[in-house]
Each structure stands twice: as C-alpha cells, then as structure tokens.
Amino acid sequence: MNKSGLQLFADLIRELDSSTKTNDKLFALGNYFANAPMPDRVWVIALFSGRRPRRIVGSTQLQIWCAAETGLPDWLLAECYHTVGDLAETIALLMPENTHTHQTLDLSYYIEALQKIEKESEETKRSFIVSQWHQLNKDALFVFNKLITGGFRIGISQKMMVNALAASVQLDPSLIALRISGKWDPVTTSFETLLSNDLQQQDFSKPYPFYLAHALEEEPINLGNINEWQAEWKWDGIRGQLIKRNGEIYVWSRGEELMTDKFPEYASLKNLLPDGIVLDGEIIPTKNKQPLPFALLQTRISRKNITKKQLEEVPISFFAYDLLEWQHEDIRGWPLEKRAVLLEQIIATANLPERLQLSTPIEANTWEELIAIRNDSRSMFAEGLMLKRKNSIYQVGRKTGDWWKWKIDPLTIDAVMIYAQKGHGRRSNLYTDYTFAVRDGDKLISFTKAYSGLTDKEFIQVDDFVKKNAVEKFGPVRTVKPELVFEIAFEGIAASNRHKSGVALRFPRILRWRKDKTITDINTLEDLKKLLALYGK
Amino acid sequence: MQLIEFTDKGLYCRVGDFYIDPWKSVPYAVITHAHSDHARYGSGTYLCHQLTKPLLQLRLGNNNYEAIAWNEAVYRNGVKVSLHPAGHIIGSSQIRVEYKGEVWVVSGDYKTVDDGISTIFEPVRCNTFITESTFGLPIYQWESQSTIFEQIGNWILRNKEQNVSSVLIAYSLGKAQRILHAVKAVTDTIWVHGAIWNAHQTLVAAGIRLPEVKRITTETTKTELKNAVVIAPPGADGSPWLKRFNPYTVGVCSGWMQVRGNKRRNNADAGFVLSDHADWNGLLSAINATGAQRVFVTHGFQSVLSRYLNEKGVEASEVKTAYGEEEVEKEDGV
Numbered sequence: 001m002n003k004s005g006l007q008l009f010a011d012l013i014r015e016l017d018s019s020t021k022t023n024d025k026l027f028a029l030g031n032y033f034a035n036a037p038m039p040d041r042v043w044v045i046a047l048f049s050g051r052r053p054r055r056i057v058g059s060t061q062l063q064i065w066c067a068a069e070t071g072l073p074d075w076l077l078a079e080c081y082h083t084v085g086d087l088a089e090t091i092a093l094l095m096p097e098n099t100h101t102h103q104t105l106d107l108s109y110y111i112e113a114l115q116k117i118e119k120e121s122e123e124t125k126r127s128f129i130v131s132q133w134h135q136l137n138k139d140a141l142f143v144f145n146k147l148i149t150g151g152f153r154i155g156i157s158q159k160m161m162v163n164a165l166a167a168s169v170q171l172d173p174s175l176i177a178l179r180i181s182g183k184w185d186p187v188t189t190s191f192e193t194l195l196s197n198d199l200q201q202q203d204f205s206k207p208y209p210f211y212l213a214h215a216l217e218e219e220p221i222n223l224g225n226i227n228e229w230q231a232e233w234k235w236d237g238i239r240g241q242l243i244k245r246n247g248e249i250y251v252w253s254r255g256e257e258l259m260t261d262k263f264p265e266y267a268s269l270k271n272l273l274p275d276g277i278v279l280d281g282e283i284i285p286t287k288n289k290q291p292l293p294f295a296l297l298q299t300r301i302s303r304k305n306i307t308k309k310q311l312e313e314v315p316i317s318f319f320a321y322d323l324l325e326w327q328h329e330d331i332r333g334w335p336l337e338k339r340a341v342l343l344e345q346i347i348a349t350a351n352l353p354e355r356l357q358l359s360t361p362i363e364a365n366t367w368e369e370l371i372a373i374r375n376d377s378r379s380m381f382a383e384g385l386m387l388k389r390k391n392s393i394y395q396v397g398r399k400t401g402d403w404w405k406w407k408i409d410p411l412t413i414d415a416v417m418i419y420a421q422k423g424h425g426r427r428s429n430l431y432t433d434y435t436f437a438v439r440d441g442d443k444l445i446s447f448t449k450a451y452s453g454l455t456d457k458e459f460i461q462v463d464d465f466v467k468k469n470a471v472e473k474f475g476p477v478r479t480v481k482p483e484l485v486f487e488i489a490f491e492g493i494a495a496s497n498r499h500k501s502g503v504a505l506r507f508p509r510i511l512r513w514r515k516d517k518t519i520t521d522i523n524t525l526e527d528l529k530k531l532l533a534l535y536g537k
Numbered sequence: 538m539q540l541i542e543f544t545d546k547g548l549y550c551r552v553g554d555f556y557i558d559p560w561k562s563v564p565y566a567v568i569t570h571a572h573s574d575h576a577r578y579g580s581g582t583y584l585c586h587q588l589t590k591p592l593l594q595l596r597l598g599n600n601n602y603e604a605i606a607w608n609e610a611v612y613r614n615g616v617k618v619s620l621h622p623a624g625h626i627i628g629s630s631q632i633r634v635e636y637k638g639e640v641w642v643v644s645g646d647y648k649t650v651d652d653g654i655s656t657i658f659e660p661v662r663c664n665t666f667i668t669e670s671t672f673g674l675p676i677y678q679w680e681s682q683s684t685i686f687e688q689i690g691n692w693i694l695r696n697k698e699q700n701v702s703s704v705l706i707a708y709s710l711g712k713a714q715r716i717l718h719a720v721k722a723v724t725d726t727i728w729v730h731g732a733i734w735n736a737h738q739t740l741v742a743a744g745i746r747l748p749e750v751k752r753i754t755t756e757t758t759k760t761e762l763k764n765a766v767v768i769a770p771p772g773a774d775g776s777p778w779l780k781r782f783n784p785y786t787v788g789v790c791s792g793w794m795q796v797r798g799n800k801r802r803n804n805a806d807a808g809f810v811l812s813d814h815a816d817w818n819g820l821l822s823a824i825n826a827t828g829a830q831r832v833f834v835t836h837g838f839q840s841v842l843s844r845y846l847n848e849k850g851v852e853a854s855e856v857k858t859a860y861g862e863e864e865v866e867k868e869d870g871v
Contacts, residue, residue: 017797017800018805018806018807018808073845073848075844076841076845079841080674084676084796085798086797086798089796089797093676093678093796097680424798425798426802427798427802428796428799429793429798430802456802473840473844474841
C-alpha cells in the first residue's frame with residue numbers, strides 16, 4: 001500500500017527529529033522532496049519557511065476537547081501538558097491508539113480542510129478535529145495537531161531546507177532562496193512554478209559568504225601597532241548584505257536568508273546607489289540616525305507582515321562597514337583600506353543618512369585610548385568593538401588573524417532562584433526555566449527569568465533540587481526554597497513598570513552557578529537600581 | 538494500624554523490627570529487588586528472593602543474606618513476611634506484611650505485563666498498598682513488548698544493511714536481559730559491555746536461561762566489532778568507550794523515550810519505548826486488584842497519582858522516599 005501524503009510527512013518529521021546530524025536531515029528532506037505528492041511539497045516549503053496556516057482554534061479549546069474525549073480531569077490533562085511541553089504531542093499521547101487502520105489523505109488535504117472551516121462554528125471545528133483524533137495513528141495525529149498549533153521544533157533552518165531542495169531539483173541554492181522568498185500562496189502555487197528552471201534567469205540577488213570574526217581573548221596590545229588596525233563599534237543589530245544589481249535592491253541576513261521583504265525602507269535606496277555593488281554591514285533600528293535597542297528590531301522581524309505603525313516607530317537603517325563588489329566586480333581581494341575609500345564615497349553620494357550610513361571607524365592613537373572608548377560601548381548601543389587589520393582581504397567564514405570582535409563584559413548580579421518551571425522541546429519534563437530574585441531588606445524581589453547558561457548536567461542537578469524542594473504540587477510553576485545562588489549576566493538594563501523590581505534586563509542568562517555563595521551573599525534591589533542609574537538611560 | 542512507618546532510614550515495620558529497601562544502614566533489611574536505589578550497602582541482614590541473592594552478592598559483596606521463595610513465609614516477632622512476584626526484573630518482589638489480620642503490601646518497582654524473563658506480577662490483596670509511580674501520568678501507555686521487539690529487530694537489520702554498528706542502551710540489570718531474545722532473532726553474535734556481562738554471568742550461574750553473549754574487552758579487535766550489535770548500559774552512552782564501534786548508531790530502550798523532548802535530550806538516534814515499570818493503566822489496574830482501602834504513593838508522579846486516586850474514591854497520600862534516583866551503573870571494566 002502506498003503511504004499517504006500525511007504519513008510521508010509524519011515519517012519525515014520523525015526522521016528529522018531522530019537525528020542530530022545535518023547530513024541525515026538533508027538526506028531525509030531530499031528523499032521527501034523526491035517522493036511526496038506535489039501539493040504537499042509546496043506546503044512543506046511553506047511550513048518550513050514560516051508560512052504557517054492561520055490558527056483556527058486556541059489551545060484551551062483543544063485541551064477541553066481532549067479532556068472530553070479521554071475522560072481525564074482538566075487538571076490531569078494540564079499536568080500532562082506541562083510534562084510533555086507540547087500540546088500537539090500531549091494529545092497524540094493521550095488519545096487511545098486507533099486499532100482500525102483508516103486510509104489517511106495528503107497533507108494538503110488536511111491543511112486546506114482546516115482552513116476551510118476557519119469561519120465555521122466551534123462545533124463544526126470540533127467535530128472535524130476530534131474525528132481525526134479518532135482516525136489517525138499516533139505519528140500522523142501528532143503532525144495533524146502541529147498543523148493547528150504550529151512550531152515543529154525540529155531544528156530545520158530555512159537554509160537547510162533550501163539546500164535540500166537545491167539538491168533535489170538541481171538548482172543553485174541562492175536561486176531557490178530567492179524563489180521561495182517573498183509573497184506566494186501555497187494553495188495556488190504549484191511546485192513546478194515555484195521552482196521551475198525554464199526562466200533561466202541570472203541570479204542577481206546572490207550574496208557573498210560572510211567573513212566572521214573570532215572573539216579577542218588576549219590583550220589588544222598583542223596585536224601590535226594600533227596604526228595597522230581599524231576599530232569600529234560592534235553594533236547590536238542583524239549582520240546583513242545590501243545588494244544592488246540589475247536595478248533592484250536585495251537584503252540578505254547572515255543566516256543567508258533573503259530578507260528584502262522585511263525591510264521595505266531600503267527600496268528608497270534603489271535610485272541612489274550605483275548598480276553592481278554589495279555592501280556588508282548591520283541592519284539596525286534607528287531614530288534620528290541614532291541606534292535604538294535591538295529588542296525593537298526583534299519584535300519587528302518576528303512579524304510576517306510589517307505594520308505601518310512599526311515602520312514609523314522602528315525605522316531601519318543600514319550601517320555599512322565594507323564593500324565587497326563594485327561595478328559588478330568582486331573586490332574582496334582588495335585590502336580593507338582601499339575598499340573603505342570607495343565605500344565612503346558611495347555612501348556620501350547616496351546621501352540618505354536615515355537609511356544608509358557609514359559605520360565610521362573610531363579614531364584612537366593608542367590601545368589605552370581605545371580601551372577607554374570601548375568602555376563606553378553600552379551608551380552607544382554597541383556590544384563592544386571590532387578590530388580589523390587595515391590590509392586584510394575579505395575572507396570566507398570564521399577565520400583567525402585579521403578580524404577580531406572585542407566585546408565588553410556583560411553586567412552581572414548574584415541572585416537566588418525562587419521559581420522554576422518545566423522546559424519545552426528537549427528540556428521536556430525537566431525544570432529548566434527559572435525566576436530569580438534579589439534581596440530588598442528581608443524580602444525577596446523577583447527581577448528576571450533566565451533559561452540558558454547551565455550545562456545539561458547542572459540542569460539535572462537543579463531539576464533534582466526543585467523536585468525535592470518544591471512548595472506547590474500542581475500547575476506549571478514551582479516555588480522553591482530560596483537557596484541556590486546564580487550569577488546572572490545581561491547586556492543592558494532599562495526601567496520598566498511592568499516588573500515588580502522596576503527594571504527589565506536585556507538578554508539575561510545564567511553565567512555560573514555560585515555554589516560557593518548562600519542567600520545572604522546575593523545582591524540587593526539597591527544594587528540593581530544603581531546599575532539602572534548608571535546604564536539604563 | 539500503621540503497620541509500616543515512613544522514617545528517615547526507609548520504610549519501617551516497628552512490630553516486626555525490620556526495614557524494607559532502607560536507604561541507610563539498618564540491622565535487618567527486606568529487599569524488593571537488586572537495583573541500587575533499592576538495595577544499598579551496610580545493613581546487617583538482607584532478606585530477599587532466591588534469585589535476588591546472587592545479584593546482591595554481585596553488587597554488594599558478601600553479607601548476611603537470607604533467601605526465600607515466593608509465597609514462603611518468614612515470621613519476625615509474630616509479623617508474617619512473604620515475597621510475591623513484581624515482574625520488574627528477575628527476582629523482583631512485592632513485600633507482603635501481615636499482623637493480626639492487617640495486610641500491607643510494598644510494591645517496590647513493578648510492571649504488570651509479562652516480559653518473558655521476570656516472573657509475572659502477582660496481584661496481592663491487602664488493606665494498604667504502597668505503590669511506586671515512576672510513570673504515573675496517562676501519557677505513559679506502553680505498546681506491547683512484541684511491537685517494540687519488532688521495532689528493535691527492524692532497526693538492527695536496517696543498520697546492518699547500512700554497515701553501521703547498533704548500540705542498544707539498556708540498564709545492565711533487567712532491560713539488558715529482557716531484549717536479548719529480540720536481538721538474538723536478528724543477529725548471531727551479541728556483544729555486551731562488562732557491566733552487562735557481569736549481571737549475565739550471575740544470572741546464568743543462578744540457572745536462568747539466556748542467549749549467549751560476548752564480552753567486549755581490550756583484546757576485542759575492530760574487525761570483530763564491524764557492524765556489531767552491542768548492548769551497553771546508560772553510563773556508556775556518549776562516552777569514548779563507544780568509539781570502537783565507529784560507525785555506529787545508538788538506540789535507547791527506556792519508557793522515557795515516549796516523549797520526543799526526552800529522546801532529543803538523550804541525543805538518541807532511535808528511542809524504543811520499553812520500560813520495566815507499569816504504565817498509567819498498569820498502575821491503576823494493579824492498585825485496583827489489591828482491593829486496598831488505602832494507598833501510599835512513592836517515587837515518581839506521586840502527587841498526580843494520589844490526587845487522581847482520591848478523586849476516584851480511593852484514599853491515597855504521597856510519601857517521599859529516596860527511590861527512583863537513576864539506577865547507578867558501575868563503570869567497571871570493558
């Protein structure tokens with residue numbers, strides 16, 4: 001019997017899930033793209049490139065329906081959900097195995113059937129969804145539920161999918177990336193039109209591989225004469241290439257995703273830049289030519305459609321620091337200082353500083369002077385400095401020697417863990433999400449959550465502590481005995497009236513578990529407020 | 538009557554003056570089974586099943602052991618103690634304690650389905666049942682052993698086709714022996730880690746019939762291990778010891794493999810949902826079969842299971858114990 005489209009997709013998800021090796025994943029994807037029904041292939045491209053169908057029911061309804069079907073009390077279903085960390089999977093595990101084998105259909109059938117009932121009554125939705133729960137086997141049921149709840153969490157980047165597609169249809173990956181970017185509707189687009197080769201068009205969008213820097217671990221004095229080095233701010237934005245070829249603008253992110261659509265503002269540069277150039281730089285939100293916090297950019301790029309309000313509130317600028325192509329010619333082999341001269345001219349000629357500005361090199365005559373400037377990074381919304389050898393060529397990938405990132409140390413504070421929650425994905429059934437508090441007199445005030453920074457082994461130790469020292473027994477959050485002390489690192493601090501502590505941290509994470517410290521050694525709310533006064537403008 | 542108390546040394550029967558699976562040294566310990574979180578060093582006398590005794594000797598060395606058969610009674614100060622099959626691993630027993638007509642049963646670890654090597658679980662009527670709850674959530678529902686064995690067999694055959702070694706991760710005592718027949722069906726030679734070899738030899742000497750296995754030693758050559766089928770304990774997973782099997786793929790046999798996130802955390806290439814503990818329905822049916830008026834729930838999801846039982850009209854409360862810590866695997870010898 002031939003497998004249905006849904007079953008093939010379920011198999012693909014299982015295979016992607018059960019390997020950590022990129023090659024295995026590429027193989028599984030390639031296999032899928034060779035064998036799946038055509039409309040399903042289009043849907044998989046859509047799903048893996050962030051084009052999830054609109055959600056037609058909320059997770060609360062799904063939980064209620066599942067409780068009704070299984071006869072389990074609501075609280076028990078909630079416990080299961082907290083432990084599994086994924087509602088689609090929880091329901092698949094709770095529904096009794098369907099012993100009758102029903103013929104399943106293609107993936108496209110289920111997606112389109114779900115979309116069709118979007119506007120129908122809740123009863124109609126319920127009866128369709130629940131009837132699938134009683135017909136599909138566990139693997140298929142899981143992916144069916146995922147079509148409703150979204151987020152497959154299988155570690156597939158868009159780039160990986162593009163590479164698999166490229167191998168399967170034998171086209172250049174950058175051409176595939178270009179084809180699947182932008183606006184297209186999986187319902188009306190066929191696989192052939194999406195990836196046809198007959199256009200034979202030249203790929204004008206193609207970026208260069210990025211040159212990446214290693215972190216500078218030693219003293220800068222060891223780099224030799226400062227006059228051989230160019231220093232720049234290390235901006236806190238999205239590394240990107242801005243390309244103008246064939247009269248069009250293209251924007252690529254460092255993840256080699258084509259993001260032109262995300263930044264419509266850059267279209268205004270189309271008539272101001274010469275044709276046949278590639279700029280390397282940072283995509284940064286700015287107001288009055290000054291950088292804004294990175295968090296604003298994050299909320300903007302996570303949206304599929306950018307609103308007018310966002311365009312007004314978080315306008316984007318490009319801080320250029322390198323020129324890789326000029327007059328359609330690859331100039332990466334030129335020394336940096338020579339490329340810099342041309343770069344400066346191009347930007348001056350375009351003369352649209354609110355969209356495109358030069359990431360101006362920093363003047364410093366001695367390393368001591370530069371160290372002092374670097375200490376000011378936080379007030380510039382920069383993460384530190386970049387050091388680039390003036391005669392360096394533009395290399396491929398992460399290479400040692402000519403380019404260094406020289407980040408400032410994060411801010412840190414010692415805090416005690418007071419709440420813990422089970423994680424998701426590979427942290428399922430393990431308490432890995434923690435809330436931390438500082439002291440305020442004899443009270444503890446929570447001020448941040450942190451999810452990362454411990455090793456797997458440490459997570460297991462903390463999980464064990466939480467299980468033994470938890471106060472509540474039900475629901476997702478455990479109040480724990482305030483005993484474990486951690487050093488929390490963060491990149492910035494701002495005033496916030498949404499938080500009890502009055503502060504919000506940027507990129508908080510656990511720096512280390514301070515087993516040498518007890519709750520009496522932790523920092524105070526006063527300490528946090530001092531940091532706010534110093535760094536949180 | 539509180540026939541068994543919950544003390545900081547373990548479950549204690551005051552009238553009979555003995556402990557069950559104590560986690561500290563006591564004069565007289567009744568042992569449910571030989572896993573290290575239930576059978577610990579340092580007690581004066583150990584009472585256990587005949588098949589458990591050689592395993593305790595292997596793991597705890599020479600001690601004062603008293604070994605009895607299932608359903609054989611031992612009296613301590615007028616308290617009747619007997620052992621009944623728990624189906625968890627070879628020799629694993631429930632402990633039945635009776636005094637003046639009052640009966641308590643301590644489950645130890647158990648599963649209700651027949652695995653073919655551990656004597657099948659025997660429901661024992663009692664007034665009070667002390668049950669484990671390792672997998673006490675309804676998401677844990679096991680497929681039949683034959684289904685899982687088929688998955689393991691197919692996985693090994695596929696690996697052979699692709700010329701990679703199959704490394705199955707299984708507890709050295711219990712799971713490692715349980716999967717032998719499934720593995721034997723698809724391969725001639727079964728290679729095992731030293732820890733599994735030791736348990737295997739002990740069980741064979743005790744008269745248990747098991748398929749033959751080969752021990753991996755420092756003398757074992759790479760040629761011998763080409764496309765090998767290997768059983769190794771969890772401690773070997775992710776260790777350099779595995780390098781000798783290159784290229785290889787890892788399959789983990791555990792009830793925890795039921796949830797995707799857990800499988801990913803283990804970095805397992807394949808997960809086989811095979812557990813020596815009762816699943817949700819197994820726990821409920823076992824509890825029901827005891828006819829107990831009162832249930833104490835230990836290690837696992839004790840708050841969830843006891844709340845559920847209370848809602849279903851069974852008086853239940855949870856008890857903290859030191860069981861359920863990861864079974865400690867000795868990393869002795871290759």
